[in-house]
Amino acid sequence: MKKPEDCILVIFGASGDLAARKLVPALFELCRHDLLPDRLLVLGVGRTQFSDEAFREKMVQAIRSHSRPTAADAECLKRFTRMLFYQPLATTEPASYQRLRDRLTALEQQYQVRDRCIYYLATPPQLYPTIVEGLAAHGLAAETALCPFRRVVIEKPFGHDLDSARELDQILHRYFDESQILRIDHYLGKETVQNILVFRFSNGIFEPLWNRHYVHDVQILAAEDIGIENRGAYYDQAGALRDMFQNHLLQVLAFFAMEPPASFDATSVRNETVKVFDSLRPITREMVGQEVVRGQYTSGVVAGEEVVGYRDEPGVGAGSTTETYVAARVFIDNWRWGGVPFFVRTGKRMAARVTEVVVNFRDTPHHLFGQFCKLGAGRNQLVLRIQPDEGIALRFAMKVPGTSFDVRDVAMDFRYADLGAGYIPGPYERLLLDAMQGDATLYIRSDAVEACWEFVDPILQAWATDPTIPLYYYPAGSWGPAEADSLLVRYGAEWRNPCPALTDMAECERAGAEDEETAGGS
Ligand code: BG6
Numbered sequence: 001m002k003k004p005e006d007c008i009l010v011i012f013g014a015s016g017d018l019a020a021r022k023l024v025p026a027l028f029e030l031c032r033h034d035l036l037p038d039r040l041l042v043l044g045v046g047r048t049q050f051s052d053e054a055f056r057e058k059m060v061q062a063i064r065s066h067s068r069p070t071a072a073d074a075e076c077l078k079r080f081t082r083m084l085f086y087q088p089l090a091t092t093e094p095a096s097y098q099r100l101r102d103r104l105t106a107l108e109q110q111y112q113v114r115d116r117c118i119y120y121l122a123t124p125p126q127l128y129p130t131i132v133e134g135l136a137a138h139g140l141a142a143e144t145a146l147c148p149f150r151r152v153v154i155e156k157p158f159g160h161d162l163d164s165a166r167e168l169d170q171i172l173h174r175y176f177d178e179s180q181i182l183r184i185d186h187y188l189g190k191e192t193v194q195n196i197l198v199f200r201f202s203n204g205i206f207e208p209l210w211n212r213h214y215v216h217d218v219q220i221l222a223a224e225d226i227g228i229e230n231r232g233a234y235y236d237q238a239g240a241l242r243d244m245f246q247n248h249l250l251q252v253l254a255f256f257a258m259e260p261p262a263s264f265d266a267t268s269v270r271n272e273t274v275k276v277f278d279s280l281r282p283i284t285r286e287m288v289g290q291e292v293v294r295g296q297y298t299s300g301v302v303a304g305e306e307v308v309g310y311r312d313e314p315g316v317g318a319g320s321t322t323e324t325y326v327a328a329r330v331f332i333d334n335w336r337w338g339g340v341p342f343f344v345r346t347g348k349r350m351a352a353r354v355t356e357v358v359v360n361f362r363d364t365p366h367h368l369f370g371q372f373c374k375l376g377a378g379r380n381q382l383v384l385r386i387q388p389d390e391g392i393a394l395r396f397a398m399k400v401p402g403t404s405f406d407v408r409d410v411a412m413d414f415r416y417a418d419l420g421a422g423y424i425p426g427p428y429e430r431l432l433l434d435a436m437q438g439d440a441t442l443y444i445r446s447d448a449v450e451a452c453w454e455f456v457d458p459i460l461q462a463w464a465t466d467p468t469i470p471l472y473y474y475p476a477g478s479w480g481p482a483e484a485d486s487l488l489v490r491y492g493a494e495w496r497n498p499c500p501a502l503t504d505m506a507e508c509e510r511a512g513a514e515d516e517e518t519a520g521g522s
Contacts, residue, residue: 004436006039007116007149008107010100012131013123014044014055014086018155020062023122024084026428028063031080032073033423035433039113044086045100055086091123091130097138104140115147118435121154128154129171136175143180153182153435156247157238158444161460162453169446182435183444187248188255189427192386192416194442196255196357197269199384199392206382207260209361211336216379217493218256218342219358220249222386223350223479225302228324232315239322241294244346246456250277251444252386253342256357257332266440270448277451281331288462289469293484295325297349300476307349307476321471323463324348327484341491345484349476354498355386369407381496391415 009027011019030036044055060081063069069077087103089096108115119135121128132152135141143150152172159165172181187193200207209215222244228235235243254273261268283291298309310316310324325347332342361380381395393413400406416424425433434442463469472481479498488494 002437003035004037004040004433004438005116006037006113007118007436008041008043008104008113009118009120009432009436010043010045010104011120011122012045012089012091012127013121015046015048015050015058016122018122019044020058021066022428023120023432024059024062025066026426026432028067028069028077028080029426029429030433032067032069032076033425035429037436039111040083040436041107041111041113042084043103043107044084045089046086047088047090049088050086052085056081056084059084091127091134094134094137097134097140101138101140116149117147117151119150119152120435121152125155125157125159125168128168132172132175141175141180143177149438150176151180151182151435151438152176153184153443155184157242158183158247158449159453160238160242162450162457165449165453169450173446178446179440181446182440183446183449184431185247185251185444186427186431187251188442188444189425189429189431190386191424191430192384192390193252193255194430196252196384200256201260212338212340214361215337215340216360216362217340217488217491218360219496220252220256220342220344220356221358221496221498222249222346222355223352223498224346224348225350225353225477227297227307227349227476228310228313228316230314232313235324236316236320236322240324240326240346240348241456241459245326245328245344246452247444249344249346250452250455252357253330253344254448256384257337257342259336264441266443269441270445274445274448274451275334276332277448277455279332279334279337280451280455281333282455283328283330283459285458285462285466288459288466291330291487292326292328292459293472293481293487294323294463294469295327295347295472295474295481295484296320296322297324297347297476298473300349300478302349302351302477309476310349321463323471325350325472325474325480325484327480327487328459329487341488341493343488343493343495345480345495347474347480351477351479352498353388356496356498357384357386358382358496359384360493360496369405383496389415389417391417 011023013019027036027042050058060077063077085107087100089100104117107113117140121131123131132141141150159168200210251273254276257276258272259275261272296310299312300307311318311320316322325345327343327345330342330344331337331340359382363379383393385391385393391414393411395409395411397407398410400408431442472483474481479495485495
């Protein structure tokens, strides 16, 4: 892989959680794999008054906790730490930006780094406008012949509804061209999400089946066993629809459903994903009760431990109606997908952490072997496992060895772990590298963000205004409210029983088949 050119990465919010948990450990990983530019300077910026030395110490602690360097990495860690610097900044104070500019100039001169700058906004989103205004007012935003590379990386949430997303975009576009803005969705940094594209567009055998003629339904699941951790105040304002569905899940859906792009570059790929969002059949306020199920977890047991219900989590209002689970039936009204239901669901405090895309192919037109009479049995199924136990599994029917023509399902699977010890970059590693390379393919364009909000907004509005739409409760450690099954019934589908590990899938399928046998289901 080509190393990016030298540059300076300015991290706003450097004394915060994201920098310590994700960004700096990811940069260290890249350093460990010799993927960073020969000269990358990382300038942390934040309210806290750190010296360079104090910042370095804090970041070394973060790396020790999150990257676990070994003795063999000692030299690399030393080299990496020398690239870290810190500049205190009050976001609303103009003089702070002046000092930031002076510091950047001094670093550029001292380390002979050309004026190539990436600003990473790892701050609370309400500070984005102030920061970009401050940068622009001090000549730090515009790209010129002398400083041809100035990019700004923005963390989600990009607004909390369509209007606020548009407003944020207007502000950003006042100071930065769209080509300079990188909106990060860490799901697109996941190896297995990117592999959806390679799987589809590098194999001759699957793509011909990837349409309404052969696909019965598609399920996208992102189940988490964790709760809201210490983010109650944020989460109670957001909920599962804003936190996971509007961004991560719709992006995965777009990779799954998009047309082949003309070439693999940012414009072509992002044009195709936007076309998917533009083709989503709107769920109007009136339809929300039928098409979307929301839930909230109550107390329960997760991985053998008792956990409190959502309303008892710190930072959450006692009578909160925020959803921690959402399941929706989604249609893509285009030539390829017309009529195929996409069942999309996500939740906190579910039975296990599983993210996967499941394709259920259409039934055989005639059931030659009478065993295929149970709902869904005999449907071939492809599982793209995003995490954990990343891999791909294909379920198909075979003859049970013996003198009869009994049929059962078996699974054939591939696991990433079997590929050996190759380096698989984590999402932030991949996306930071892309930002340094100036490659926006895996970053979200403003029209995509707005299209996703446009789809989600009526659901939010219906929930906020229509008290007859129920909020269902589910015990922590379950797979969510049973009412979500109603989304599938009409389509003759069932949720796939998600197993924590892909290899367990065969076990689960076996268990399913045995249940069937005991129930006399043939
Ligand atoms: C974040 C959400 O964007 O994604 C979190 O804010 C969620 O609530 C997280 O837990 C899930 O990411 P991952 O990579 O663990 O699936």
